[in-house]
Amino acid sequence: MGTLCDYGGGIVNTLNTNVYGNGTHGFGTDQTVWQYLIPYLACYFKVVVFDLAFSPNIKAEVYDPKKYANLDAYAQDLVCLLDQLNLNKTIYMGHSMSAMIGCLAATRRSELFEHLVLVSGSPRYLNAKGYDGGFQKSELETIFQTIHQNFSSWVQNFAPKAVDINNTVAIALFEQSLRRMEPDVALSVAKTVFLSDLRWVLPQVIVPCTIIQSRKDYIVPKSIAFYMKRRIPARPRVQILKTVRSFSSANSLYFTIESSERDPNVVCKVLV
Numbered sequence: 586m587g588t589l590c591d592y593g594g595g596i597v598n599t600l601n602t603n604v605y606g607n608g609t610h611g612f613g614t615d616q617t618v619w620q621y622l623i624p625y626l627a628c629y630f631k632v633v634v635f636d637l638a639f640s641p642n643i644k645a646e647v648y649d650p651k652k653y654a655n656l657d658a659y660a661q662d663l664v665c666l667l668d669q670l671n672l673n674k675t676i677y678m679g680h681s682m683s684a685m686i687g688c689l690a691a692t693r694r695s696e697l698f699e700h701l702v703l704v705s706g707s708p709r710y711l712n713a714k715g716y717d718g719g720f721q722k723s724e725l726e727t728i729f730q731t732i733h734q735n736f737s738s739w740v741q742n743f744a745p746k747a748v749d750i751n752n753t754v755a756i757a758l759f760e761q762s763l764r765r766m767e768p769d770v771a772l773s774v775a776k777t778v779f780l781s782d783l784r785w786v787l788p789q790v791i792v793p794c795t796i797i798q799s800r801k802d803y804i805v806p807k808s809i810a811f812y813m814k815r816r817i818p819a820r821p822r823v824q825i826l827k828t829v830r831s832f833s834s835a836n837s838l839y840f841t842i843e844s845s846e847r848d849p850n851v852v853c854k855v856l857v
Contacts, residue, residue: 596665599647602635604670635666637683639774641765650773656682656781660689667697678702681804682778685786692789701794703821707805708783708813716784719806725779732775736768746803787816794821 596602626632637659638648652658663686667675676699679687684706691698710718711725731739744760763771794817798810810823 595669596662597669599643602633602666602670604631604633633670633672638662639766639770641767645767648770650770653773654777656686656689656777656783659683659686660693663687663690664694664697667694673697674699676700676702678704679706680704681706682781685781685783688786688790689783691792692786695792698792701790701792702797703794703813704797705799705802705805706796706813707809708787709781710779710804711782716812717806717808719804719809720779728779729772729776732768732772736771737764740764784816787813788818790817791819793819796821796823797826798823799826 623632623634636642638653659682667673673696675697677687677691679685679701681704684701684703685708687698687701687703688706688708691701707718709716710720712718712721728739728743731742740760740763744756744763748755748759766774796810796813798805798807800807807825810825814821814823
């Protein structure tokens with residue numbers, strides 16, 4: 586199965602890459618979730634944003650559910666993109682599933698990354714012995730069944746839980762983004778994300794990291810941030826924000842600004 590490095594037109598065009606003045610998005614969203622953060626960063630850095638292969642902004646033929654059945658293929662896309670743009674020593678910001686995509690890519694090509702900013706990421710969402718991932722197997726099976734049987738109803742119920750319930754604008758934006766996905770693609774990506782187990786990756790991450798997590802998160806328990814800190818040898822810094830986390834990233838961008846303003850050295854040079 587070929588990589589997007591060899592895809593016609595090149596991976597830069599394929600993944601709808603945009604470069605501003607100087608991360609990747611998570612499940613159900615696209616690069617527009619960074620729209621509020623880009624102007625802030627572009628004042629100081631060159632910013633690169635792109636869409637993941639499942640995004641509705643990308644040709645449908647690009648997303649192969651077998652190829653993207655795990656996060657490895659997404660990590661390979663990231664490495665290929667940075668190579669084609671001739672970028673290295675980047676500061677990477679990845680939200681949700683893209684946090685672990687960044688970790689995977691950094692274990693393969695650590696020289697491409699100077700710092701990883703991991704926003705609301707998790708190596709595993711399913712509970713296990715001695716591990717609180719946030720979900721029981723039955724809960725995930727219910728999610729998958731609902732996406733399959735009534736996608737519209739699932740979106741309507743899921744968005745308010747995943748986003749700050751008091752932020753109606755953020756909820757509406759996340760709902761709109763989710764509804765743009767084809768239901769079969771949404772189900773495929775949801776299974777890839779929620780059934781992933783990348784705990785083994787963490788001890789291999791040698792790139793310095795900052796882990797950003799809100800105090801309350803429907804998807805990722807706060808304890809996951811500290812679990813990741815204990816297992817990443819690069820001694821990451823953990824920033825727990827005093828806000829209710831927004832899965833849609835609209836709020837996450839504001840949360841990240843709040844955190845990064847305290848330490849401008851961890852503001853991203855490259856958002857992928």
